[in-house]
Amino acid sequence: METVSAYFTGAIRREIADLRAERATGLSKRDWQRASGPHVTRMLATGRFPELAKFVHDGTEVDAETSFATGLDWVLDAVAAKLAPPPA
DSSP, X not given: OHHHHHHHHHHHHHXXXXXXXXXXXXXXXXXXHXXXXXXXXXXXXXXXXXXXXXXHHHOOOOOHHHHHHXXXXXXXXXXXXXXXXXXX
């Protein structure tokens, strides 16, 4: 139960942080991404962050609801695997 509760708490905190950032900067998440794009592009061009570059270039954007549901599925699958009896 603690793991599921922590997942929910983290998701709620992330949502609150996003809303606070939007209110403080006046930029939506999409606007912030556009504004920071040139910096991220220069950073990735250095070659110092190959895994991040792969994630940025190959990743697909998903909405918050899908992201939350996918993460929750992973958490519940992990809990179920931990609670399953060991193989005979």
